[in-house]
Amino acid sequence: MDYTIKIGGQAGQGIQTIGDVLAKVFSRSGYHVFTDQDYESRVRGGHNFYRIRLSDTHVYAPRASVDILAAFDRESIADYGKELAGSGIIVYDSSMLGERYEGPQMLDVPFTALAAESGAGRIAANTVAIGAILGMLGFPLEPLFDILKDGLKRKDNETLENNRKAAGAGYEYSVQNCTRCEFEALSAGEPKMLVGGNEAIGFGAVAAGCKFYAAYPMTPSTGIMLFVAGKAKDYGIIVEQAEDEIAAINMALGASFAGVPSMTGTSGGGFALMTEGLSLAAMTETPIVVALAQRPGPATGLPTRTEQGDLMMVLHAGHGEFPRVIFAPGDPGQAVRLTAKAFNMALKYQIPAFVLTDQYLADTRWTLDSIQIEGLTVPNYRAGNERLDTMEQYKRHAFTPDGVSLFGMPGKTRHLVVTDSDEHNEAGHLIEDSLTRKKMVEKRLFLKLEDIRKEIGPPILLGHGSPDTVLISWGSTYGVVREAMEAMPAGKKVAMLHFSELYPLPGNERLDYLALLRGAGRTVCVENNATGQFAGLMRTECGHEVSDSVLRYDGRPFMVEELVEELRGRI
Amino acid sequence: MDYTIKIGGQAGQGIQTIGDVLAKVFSRSGYHVFTDQDYESRVRGGHNFYRIRLSDTHVYAPRASVDILAAFDRESIADYGKELAGSGIIVYDSSMLGERYEGPQMLDVPFTALAAESGAGRIAANTVAIGAILGMLGFPLEPLFDILKDGLKRKDNETLENNRKAAGAGYEYSVQNCTRCEFEALSAGEPKMLVGGNEAIGFGAVAAGCKFYAAYPMTPSTGIMLFVAGKAKDYGIIVEQAEDEIAAINMALGASFAGVPSMTGTSGGGFALMTEGLSLAAMTETPIVVALAQRPGPATGLPTRTEQGDLMMVLHAGHGEFPRVIFAPGDPGQAVRLTAKAFNMALKYQIPAFVLTDQYLADTRWTLDSIQIEGLTVPNYRAGNERLDTMEQYKRHAFTPDGVSLFGMPGKTRHLVVTDSDEHNEAGHLIEDSLTRKKMVEKRLFLKLEDIRKEIGPPILLGHGSPDTVLISWGSTYGVVREAMEAMPAGKKVAMLHFSELYPLPGNERLDYLALLRGAGRTVCVENNATGQFAGLMRTECGHEVSDSVLRYDGRPFMVEELVEELRGRI
């Protein structure tokens, strides 16, 4: 069982709510769910879709082929009709679209009329539609009722009852009229969590002990801030909307300097403005986590679309030379873990750490069986006053064998905590001499980098044990490459390497991926950008030259079928 | 003949003026001169020097060994005394330093007392010192008198006369008292130009037709703005000091959009703030030239010192993927030519072009025999109204075979000029569709890059014809590597490759440098940074792995002797 439901319509019609509710029905019912979204940079109108894939086994990516198309405007039928699977059905309301479509695949359900009849009013048309889709699938309605109840918590029973009726009416209507509907709902497992990319980062941050989040709204990163803001009271976190991105990173650095784990989030353009601040973090050895959700550039680009175009920028952002860590999760589970790890790395080594995602991942939602809290919490690396107070002297930037100096908290000890954006001595005061300069470069850069490298996890290796072909993915292409690999012809020896901890590149101790790559005749890097940035990184960092790149740079994510086709031609 | 004069003292003591005047005396007298400076980030006090190397043959870099040390504070003697050559002399004024130094190399000249006696007052002590140094060298005084006259243009004859007397007094004093002085002034050639790194960039810009320069002051780039501001009236250029670097680049883009060749200049930290604007230049295909004078980072770093630490930042700055050109001149002559070429490339391809220097080069002055104006002027790439008005329609971002669209000037034609930081169609209006997006990426990036590559000049090849060892330099290390190469033991087959047009890397058509590198057993990259950024660039871009790197990252430039030593050990 592997169905794709696509809901198409204009912004403001509520298709996101329909999608969210349906996805939740499925995940609570124990199915594996994957959702993604496509929308324009506007608030009303335009042409959007919300896509849900549900299955009784794992799903990791969107498929282009649609089983149920719920059309809330005519464009949906015009644009997506061709994606319909052989057994697919288009469900719509002819009165809403002002047009009746003929054909065996068309199911005309009077969403609005049924809503009006139900007593909930025309506003409940979307609830009717949800009921109708569930009816088409032959799903039970109870999970939906629960969700309606949760959603209407503060509203009265009458509204709830009317909404139930509306859903029921849609359900009945499609059960009776969709004679060609032959979907079968296999029994599923335990209820699952449904987690989005941005929520996952937000949760990882909260779990790692983030206490300060300053940012300026920017699609597609805003959801992270909203998640953390929603938890501010409960966890004791200050979330401040800064006047601009420069302020955002500098505020986060101030809070971090004062002793609290801090974070900021943005997209490429906002991050460009933060790069001077990034360099400041490095010079003052102030920990910071930066979430960067990529979208197609240059400049404003396509604000609501996806691209993996900012890897090189993140890698080299900021003037001067300093270490950093870059994680690019491939799914929400990785996003939770790697955000927490980013905090750990940032605080432990007093460096900037990145969580690099993109609009695609930010706006997808995935089912997860569980999230292990244990691995997420981060030790307290700050030097408490007890410890410092007993020391005879304290120097914020003291030379140590591993380059990491004690992190004292200003105002919390009898010592002074002094730091400077100028080159400084151990005490944090500015210097001009060449010797100190040299030692400080070595402290900040060489000494730390050595230990940091050891903590970078190996890539994920999936597929054939001694492959002829290795597919390489990083960040958000994880799922689609995984599905494509699994769909490769049986005879082919194909494996995949997914890099989510990608800078510094992992060593080969735990997994000798270089040997694997060298051993394979063909290595194919799949990237959502035009220049093959990760392939370039591999060339620079480990000397591996990929034999082939599959690149997509039109602002859209890869589809499973498309990638399969593309790879079939090359393998 | 190859002498080094080092003038040491505190900021505010006028050592820069002394150095400038002396250097001019030598260059006007036809010698080859090279000067460099070392100073702290303060206005008065601290400890600075100005170093002049003069010779009857070409000189390209500073030597540490000092022939005449003019000490205006005690630190100069303490710190630089050890650099004195065997036949070197330290000249100072014991009354000024409050101490008499014994020893055959010490020459105590009463600068202040002689100045007072001359009638020019104590303020002329520096003039006495200049005279004394010329006396030690056995140089004629006339060139100095001319320079004094030029400098005092608007002052009265009496002052001039007194200053002549002061210089004469110093001259006489050292001629009589410096019994150990055995410098010999070989006869020299025609008067030469003396040109500094920043002036050279400024001149190149003016020659290329720059009409608008917006910047925010930042050491070591400020001199470029000051040069252009000094020419504003004469050439009709608007020089605007912006409120910040973000404004600076955006203003320059506005002016460029409106039809005038525009430029900005800054250092690493200021450039970090410009990176969003850089991406804007790319998306709107608005030409811009950016001069970036590097200094040691991260953050404020060492504001008045030198480093080549920002190459990777410049290469990858700005979100999204787009082409750029990076030139890193090795001397003022190259700086003039490459700044003009940067304008040519920026305007022709409607892209951002960089001139990447550093504090070292910015603050050096070199003698040049001539500057050819012919090669510098840039054609007018703007589409005039005559041409546009006859067209039926005009689209700012029209697709063309080479990716370059006609550059119309708003308000100068009957057509509209429309551009957008969002992804747009040919007419410049924002779009959401994937097809246009893809074509625009290909237009901006792939098509242009192909032609751009062809215009990149080959590296400079010097030394042995079929070398065992190739020294690689880029940007400001040109001179010192050249001198070091020439000083390598006779038997060794050593050549050097200097890259000043470094991104895109030149092709191998005009000079097959890759074959040369492969043919050599050893390739050594000399860089003024900690991570070997250019070596990394070569690895990524042309797959060449240098066998060795010589790196200096203490904020100071390489000295000839030091590099020779370093290389001797490795070759």
Next chain:
Amino acid sequence: MEGSEKYQGEVPAWCPGCGNFAIMRAFKEALTELAIEPENLCIVSGIGQAGKFPHYIRCNTFNGLHGRSLPVATGVKLANHAMPVIAVGGDGDMYGEGGNHLLHAIRRNIGIKLFVHDNQIYGLTKGQASPTSMEGMVTKNQPFGVLSGQFNPMAVAVALDCSFVARGYAGDHDHLKGLIKEAMGHKGFSLVDILQPCVTFNKVNTYEWYSKRVYPVGPEHDPESRTAAFAKALEWGDRIPIGVIYRNNRPSFEERVPVISGSCLVDQVLEGRSLKDKLTATLKEFY
């Protein structure tokens, strides 16, 4: 209005009912009455709902970065000061991200006409507080309500001696059109803050809310008096003044830059002989 069709641009992507439509209509009519031809006009905008404005009006357009339209417009104006240059943006664009440029554009008194579509909210990014959001307004991102003081662009502009300071209201067409024309006719920097209902995200400052409060400043107000203007600028609450708050006659920046006193920069191309002679003279200075 007849004649205003020539300004007809792309189809707007704003929500139905958005205050931006009313502003656009007033704008087109003002342009028509002023007889400014599309090809002689340049509009620079930032990012936001308001930032899309120039796409919907036929004109020379530079739709740049969020918050950065004023420096771009400054560059355009300095390069070609004969061309009317307008900057358009939202309250977030101009008073948040772009706040610093506003201060300094006003100081320069560069002849840009700035129209801020002030909906007291971040529209395009879906409803976060903006600098002009009122204290206490709750949004998803300000769950405790807005804690910062409301930015008062009128008062700040008067404090900066801005040469033309006015407030308009999208709901008062004729008044707004008049203001736009007056601003366009003023030499030097003009700021017009336009109250613009955002029907989707701002449920506090609605058409109804504004309509109850706005009133045109009467003849008793002396817009040439800076202190009177400041007092007027402080009015906000039950009564909100619209109209010209302050006006002065400071010389514009472009009048003061000697280099362009004779002709526009863009017309001063130096070529051939004349450039070479100058360069040769400059080279002499290096000796």
Next chain:
Amino acid sequence: MEGSEKYQGEVPAWCPGCGNFAIMRAFKEALTELAIEPENLCIVSGIGQAGKFPHYIRCNTFNGLHGRSLPVATGVKLANHAMPVIAVGGDGDMYGEGGNHLLHAIRRNIGIKLFVHDNQIYGLTKGQASPTSMEGMVTKNQPFGVLSGQFNPMAVAVALDCSFVARGYAGDHDHLKGLIKEAMGHKGFSLVDILQPCVTFNKVNTYEWYSKRVYPVGPEHDPESRTAAFAKALEWGDRIPIGVIYRNNRPSFEERVPVISGSCLVDQVLEGRSLKDKLTATLKEFY
């Protein structure tokens, strides 16, 4: 002053005679009288001559980027609002590069005490015009003289309803010390602009120039009246008022953020069980 030795920091790199020395002395004495211990004080600064200030005073120090001290100070203050947080910078730092942060820090009314060493010039970069340079001043970079209007920090701060607005003068020690103490004692954001002669680069606004003009505002001035304050703020020229220009009682930002109403953020570390319980509850929301 006795007791002020404990603030003795590094050796200043300022020019002999620089107005910064006088400010530093007044500052140390004010701290001594206020009995603020070095280890309980945090000074955040930017880049410039003034930006070096905290190195010369023993205290917790974050000497950050040019123009960015206010956001850093905001972060510090929000993390540990029990600690007095001071921001120091030059006129270029605070009104040029950092102008936007000034606007918004004032809007927040975050309890930072801001001291601007206003020498009306860019000192550290050797003498370019700053936002407060007077019109017409000629520099190497402004060969035609400054063409922009002079930035008036007092008027802008009053327009923003800044909760404490004052001007001091490096040449009037006792008055300046008093102001510093008053600012430190004020809740909410305090701006003290200090006229500071730059003996090296500013040959216009010298000690003599200032001394002839400054006068302390008298008791007839009501600093609680915003319009009176605005009028006072506009005075500049033959007579320049020093003292408290404006003051109000707006609640500070840190008072209004519910999360830190009980204790400082830095003291609210969630660990072990309590964190895990919360996380487990949050995870439930994903079902």
